Amino acid sequence: MSTASTRMTGAQALIKALEMEQVDTIFGLPGGCILPAYDPLLESSIRHVLVRHEQGAGHMAEGYAHVTGRPGVAMVTSGPAATNLVTPLMDAYMDSIPMVGITGQVGTSAIGSDAFQECDTVGITRSCTKHNELVMTPDDIPLAVRQAFHLATTGRPGPVLLDLPKDVLQNEMTWHWPTDDEVAGSLPGYRPTMKGHPRMIKEAARMILAAERPVLYVGGGMLKARAAEILRELAEMTGINVVTTLMARGVFPDDHELCLGMPGMHGTIAATTAMQRADLLIALGARFDDRITGRLDAFAPDAKIIHVDIDPAEQGKVRRPDVPIVGDCRLVTEEIVQAIRDLTASGIEQADITAWKSRVSGWQEIFPLTYDEASPGAGLKPQYCLEELRAASTDETILVSGVGQHQMWASLHWKFNQPYSWVNSGGLGTMGFSIPAAIGAKAGRPDATVWAVDGDGCFQMTAQELVTATVERIPVKVALLNNSYLGMVRQWQEMFYDERYSEVYLSTETPDYVKWAESMGCVGIRVESPEEVGPAIEKANSINDRSVVVEFRTDSEEKVFPMVPAGVSNDEVLVHPSQEQFRAQLG
Amino acid sequence: MTAFNPHGTSLNHGILSVLVQNRPGVLARVASLFARRGYNIFSLAVAPAEDETQSRITIVVDLESAPLEQMVKQLFKLVDVVKISELDPRRSIERELLLATVRADTGQRSEIVELVKIFEAKILAVGSDAVTVSLEGHPDKLDDFEELLDSYAIVELQRTGRVALPKLDRAARLRAVNPNQKGKVS
Known part of the structure; x- marks a missing residue:
C-alpha cells in the first residue's frame, strides 16, 4: 500500500480507511462539521446514498448489514444529526447488527463550549453502541476505523460509532494502515471466545x-x-x-x-x-x-x-x-x-x-395458524394479503418489516426458507424501521426483490425515504397494511383496557397514500377488495424501475393470534377463538 | 443507615478490581454501565496501575442490586476493560490505601523491611523474590512511600484513590459501628 510518508488530511484518511475496509456504500447526509469528509468522497469508489433524515441513514445501514452480513455504514454531521442516529444505533445494539456510525463533531477547541450543533455524542451513544470513540487527532483515524470495523463484526456484532471533530478531519496526518497485530494490541481487553469448552x-x-x-x-x-x-x-x-x-x-x-x-x-x-x-x-x-x-x-x-x-x-x-x-x-x-x-x-x-x-x-x-374469512364489505384480512404476496414471491424475496401487528403477521404467515430473507426490528421494536431498512437491503442486494411490509403508523414515520429510493434509484416494493389504527395498541386496548380506545385512531383517508407515493416518484396502488389483491401484487412485481406502494385497506378489528398476554405464563396462551374448544389438548 | 466501610466485610457487597485502558471516558463507561443496568456502587476509586497506559478501578458493589457474576460479565463487555478480579472483602480503613509488590532478593528485603518500619507500613506477603507491602494513610504519606519504593523494582502497584467520610463525634462514631463488621473500624 502507500508508503509511510504519504501525507493527507484526516478526511482523506477517513475515506481511504473506509475503502480499505471494503466499504462500498455509505448512507448519509452532510452538514457543517462532517463537511470535510464529503469532499474526498467525490473521488472515492464508495457509493454515497443521500438520505432525507439521519434516522433513515442508520436504518438503511442496518438493512444493508442484515442481508449482506457486512457492516453497514452511516455518516452524518454533529448535534441533531448525531441524535437522529441514536434510534438506529440502539436498534442495531439490541439486535446485534454490525454497523459503523460516523459523526462530525465541532472542532476540538470548541468541544465543551456549547458550540453550534455541538452535542456530547459519545456520551449520548455510550449505552447504545458496542463501543464509541471521539478521535482527537488525524493520526488516529486509520486505527480508529480498523478498530471500529473489527469490533462491529467480531464477537457479538453491534454498532460502533466514531465521532470526528472538524479540525481532526481538516488537519494533515501521515498515512499508516495498522496491521492486524496492531489492532489486536490496541484492544488488549477484547478477545471473543470462539470455540466451546x-x-x-x-x-x-x-x-x-x-x-x-x-x-x-x-x-x-x-x-x-x-x-x-x-x-x-x-x-x-x-x-x-x-x-x-x-x-x-x-x-x-x-x-x-x-x-x-x-x-x-x-x-x-x-x-x-x-x-x-x-x-x-x-x-x-x-x-x-x-x-x-x-x-x-x-x-x-x-x-x-x-x-x-x-x-x-x-x-x-x-x-x-x-x-x-x-x-x-x-x-x-x-x-x-x-x-x-x-x-x-x-x-x-x-x-x-x-x-x-x-x-x-x-x-x-x-392449532394451525388461522383467521376468519373477511366479511363482505369489511376491510381486507391482512393475513390474506400477506399469503397472496408470499404466493407471488420466491424464497429469495427479502421481506423487511416495521413493528406492530403487521410484523407479527408477516413473521407468522410468511414462509421463510432462506436465511437473510427476513429483516425486522426485534429488540427495540422501532416503528418506522421498514422503509429505510428495505432501501438499505436493496442497496446491499440489488439483485434481490425487496418487499417492505409496513403499517400505516410506521409508514408515516419514515416514508419520506422513498424519495431517497427514487432519486438514488433503489427501487423497493411496499405492502402497506392500512388499518387506520396503531393496530397493536388498539388490540391491547380492546383486550386489556375494556375496549376503551385512547389515541389509537389515525385516519383512513388522510394521508392519501396513493398520491403520497406518486409525489415521491413511486407507483401507488390502492386495494380495497379481495379480488384486487392478486392483480395488484402482480402489477407491483412487474415494475422494477421504481418503487411501488400497494396500500391494502385492511380490517381494523383484526387481531394477532395466538397471544400470550404480557406477564402471563405461556401456558395461558390465547388461541384463536375458533380453536378455544381444543384448549385441553395443550396439556 | 449505618456508616459504611468500603473495604469492610459485610455480606451484601463485593469488591471488584478492574484493570482498564487509561483512556478518556473510561470511567464514564463503567459508571454509565452500572447506572443503566441498575447496579449500585458503594464506592469507587481509580488510579493508574503499574503500567501507565492502564488504570485500576476498585469498585465496591451492592450485591443486593444484582448478582456479582452479571456485573463482571457486563463490565467485561466494555472494550476498554482489560481484566477483572473479584477481591475478597477485607479490612481496611478510609482515606487511601497503597498496595505494592516489590521485587526483592534476600539482600534487599531487609532494606524494604526498614522502610516499612519507618512508614508504619505492613508486609502482607513474602515470596522468594518479592514482597507485597501495604500502607494506609494520608495520600501525601503514600506518595513519599511510593517514591522510596520506586528505587526497587515495583512489579505491581495499586492505589485506591481517596475515600473519605466526614469526621464524627464520639457518640456518632459509636452509633456507626456495624455489629456485623468483624474488623476494626478505627
Whole structure:
C-alpha cells in the first residue's frame, strides 16, 4: 500500500480507511462539521446514498448489514444529526447488527463550549453502541476505523460509532494502515471466545442424546454466525424440532418437517407449547427474551438448558443454564455435532423421542395458524394479503418489516426458507424501521426483490425515504397494511383496557397514500377488495424501475393470534377463538 | 443507615478490581454501565496501575442490586476493560490505601523491611523474590512511600484513590459501628 510518508488530511484518511475496509456504500447526509469528509468522497469508489433524515441513514445501514452480513455504514454531521442516529444505533445494539456510525463533531477547541450543533455524542451513544470513540487527532483515524470495523463484526456484532471533530478531519496526518497485530494490541481487553469448552460440548451432546422431549431454540445469533447449514445437520441427525425466534426466521426452512415456526408472545401454539413441555431446550444464539419466555418462573418448568452464546453475559442473565457454552454459534454447533457423532460411534443411542414428536405434531395439526374469512364489505384480512404476496414471491424475496401487528403477521404467515430473507426490528421494536431498512437491503442486494411490509403508523414515520429510493434509484416494493389504527395498541386496548380506545385512531383517508407515493416518484396502488389483491401484487412485481406502494385497506378489528398476554405464563396462551374448544389438548 | 466501610466485610457487597485502558471516558463507561443496568456502587476509586497506559478501578458493589457474576460479565463487555478480579472483602480503613509488590532478593528485603518500619507500613506477603507491602494513610504519606519504593523494582502497584467520610463525634462514631463488621473500624 502507500508508503509511510504519504501525507493527507484526516478526511482523506477517513475515506481511504473506509475503502480499505471494503466499504462500498455509505448512507448519509452532510452538514457543517462532517463537511470535510464529503469532499474526498467525490473521488472515492464508495457509493454515497443521500438520505432525507439521519434516522433513515442508520436504518438503511442496518438493512444493508442484515442481508449482506457486512457492516453497514452511516455518516452524518454533529448535534441533531448525531441524535437522529441514536434510534438506529440502539436498534442495531439490541439486535446485534454490525454497523459503523460516523459523526462530525465541532472542532476540538470548541468541544465543551456549547458550540453550534455541538452535542456530547459519545456520551449520548455510550449505552447504545458496542463501543464509541471521539478521535482527537488525524493520526488516529486509520486505527480508529480498523478498530471500529473489527469490533462491529467480531464477537457479538453491534454498532460502533466514531465521532470526528472538524479540525481532526481538516488537519494533515501521515498515512499508516495498522496491521492486524496492531489492532489486536490496541484492544488488549477484547478477545471473543470462539470455540466451546470441550467438557461442556461433550456434556451437551450427552444431554441431547438422553433427552426425551428436546427442542432446538434457535435465535438470531445463528444467523450472525452464519450457522444455517450446521443447524440443519444437527436437527436432521437428531430429529429434534426447531423453533426460530423473531430474529432467527429463515435460518431454518419453514417448509422443513422439523420446523415449528416462531415461539413466544405471538408464536405458533406448537412452538410455544413444545418449549413449555420440553425436558431440554438447546438454546443456540438466543437470549431468553421476555417476549419468548412470558412469565419467567412459569417458563419451560421441566426443561434443562443448554445455552450457546458468544456473549458470556447472556449466560445466566435470564435463565440459569445447566450447560453454558460460550463461543461462536457455528463453531460450537459443529463441535456439538461432532461430539454427538463420537458418542453414537461409541455405542450410545439417542433416547426415543417419537412419542414426544407425535405430541408436537398433534399441536401443529390442532392449532394451525388461522383467521376468519373477511366479511363482505369489511376491510381486507391482512393475513390474506400477506399469503397472496408470499404466493407471488420466491424464497429469495427479502421481506423487511416495521413493528406492530403487521410484523407479527408477516413473521407468522410468511414462509421463510432462506436465511437473510427476513429483516425486522426485534429488540427495540422501532416503528418506522421498514422503509429505510428495505432501501438499505436493496442497496446491499440489488439483485434481490425487496418487499417492505409496513403499517400505516410506521409508514408515516419514515416514508419520506422513498424519495431517497427514487432519486438514488433503489427501487423497493411496499405492502402497506392500512388499518387506520396503531393496530397493536388498539388490540391491547380492546383486550386489556375494556375496549376503551385512547389515541389509537389515525385516519383512513388522510394521508392519501396513493398520491403520497406518486409525489415521491413511486407507483401507488390502492386495494380495497379481495379480488384486487392478486392483480395488484402482480402489477407491483412487474415494475422494477421504481418503487411501488400497494396500500391494502385492511380490517381494523383484526387481531394477532395466538397471544400470550404480557406477564402471563405461556401456558395461558390465547388461541384463536375458533380453536378455544381444543384448549385441553395443550396439556 | 449505618456508616459504611468500603473495604469492610459485610455480606451484601463485593469488591471488584478492574484493570482498564487509561483512556478518556473510561470511567464514564463503567459508571454509565452500572447506572443503566441498575447496579449500585458503594464506592469507587481509580488510579493508574503499574503500567501507565492502564488504570485500576476498585469498585465496591451492592450485591443486593444484582448478582456479582452479571456485573463482571457486563463490565467485561466494555472494550476498554482489560481484566477483572473479584477481591475478597477485607479490612481496611478510609482515606487511601497503597498496595505494592516489590521485587526483592534476600539482600534487599531487609532494606524494604526498614522502610516499612519507618512508614508504619505492613508486609502482607513474602515470596522468594518479592514482597507485597501495604500502607494506609494520608495520600501525601503514600506518595513519599511510593517514591522510596520506586528505587526497587515495583512489579505491581495499586492505589485506591481517596475515600473519605466526614469526621464524627464520639457518640456518632459509636452509633456507626456495624455489629456485623468483624474488623476494626478505627
